[in-house]
Amino acid sequence: MADVRDMYMAHTMFRREFRLLPQLVRDVAPGDIQRAEIVATHADKVCLILHLHHEGEDKAVWPRLLERGGEATAAIVPTMEGQHHGIESALETVTALLPTWRSTAQGGEEVAAALDLLLDRLLEHMALEEKEILPLAEKYITAAEWAELGEHGLANSPKKELPLAFGMVMYEGDPEVIKAVLAHAPLVARLVMPILAPRLYASHAKRVYGTPTPPRVGA
Template sequence: MNRNHNEPMADVRDMYMAHAAMRREFGLLPQLVRDVAPGDTRRAEVVGAHADLMCLILHTHHEGEDLLLWPRLMERGGAEAAAIVPTMEAQHHAIEAAHAQVVALLPAFRTTARGGEALAAALDTLHAALIEHMDLEEREILPLAEKHVTAAEWKGLGEHGMRHAPKKVLPLAFGIAMYEGDPEVVKAVLAEAPLPARLIMPILAPRLYAAHAKRVHGTATPPRGTAPVR
């Protein structure tokens, strides 16, 4: 595929922001589930709905990579891409299997507040697979993307997630990401959004996440994830 080599290339900082959110929320979820008292269906619904939201965010995020990122890297990245992309794809399959197990267990947990240990164990498995994948992606894939994917193509990854997630969850999802996000990265992500979104989202999204976190985590400021050293 021919490209104009004067095109700006991908600014991958938003991926670190997305990963930080997933490290945090999926890291906290197993204990949240274990702390639900058997039969406490109100609390199970709060925790289960949060798990369902995070699973949706994860699925759309990885679907975008499968469709839009791996093929471009394989086409353009030569031996470097050929050495790592198949591992990324295999890890996605493992993550999807763990994700499917979580999603299968969630409905009964949300309605009965039972089966929490099986769900928590499935979330432990998913979290471990995610951490391994994201750490490797940050070391090996993001430097390749900076060299071989244009800024416009990279933007398409985010647009895929927005198209395939219910519109009503997008402000909260952005707040989840913003919680540990660099303000400059947040500004860059919003730079090409419509003016109302650029003005409203930096105010609305953190407020939505603070209220959501208070319900889910018992605090508007849950513990931050531990990101690998860049």
């Protein structure tokens, strides 16, 4: 059945990146277009990863839980779906505001406030998902079906962005879980990703946060 440890790892990444984003935006001086470009590009990346992650759940997880879980899932899945709608609405607001802020570095507080709202909704959702959904997924969803979540993200992400995205997850990831995830990847990815992905994230974090080691969720 499903090994859901990779979901906890993804959630850790989302908690870190989305908690840091509002202050990143607020720290950009009005008119500093060069810095706004860096932060907005980062925001776009993590927003896309989150959108694809939830889109995968909508397609691969909720229908199967409703079909197989009886009363246990009927009581919680609609709540999850409703939270996804709220998160997606907040994501759309953020992504609609980013282009103007990126090009002008004006109106940053509006962007930061939209990110605050997104963070609040996301934290509530992930906590409930970990408490209620992941135990059900282990019971009702097969490993092959669970793998469809990652496959959806891979298929719909720009290929050049995948190593960086994996590096974001690896930064605080459990080495055993990382190894289990890569076990299903092609040989070249298994050999290269553990070396390339952390380096790409360290370089990216240096540019975004000013340090290759941004604050960890567990720190």
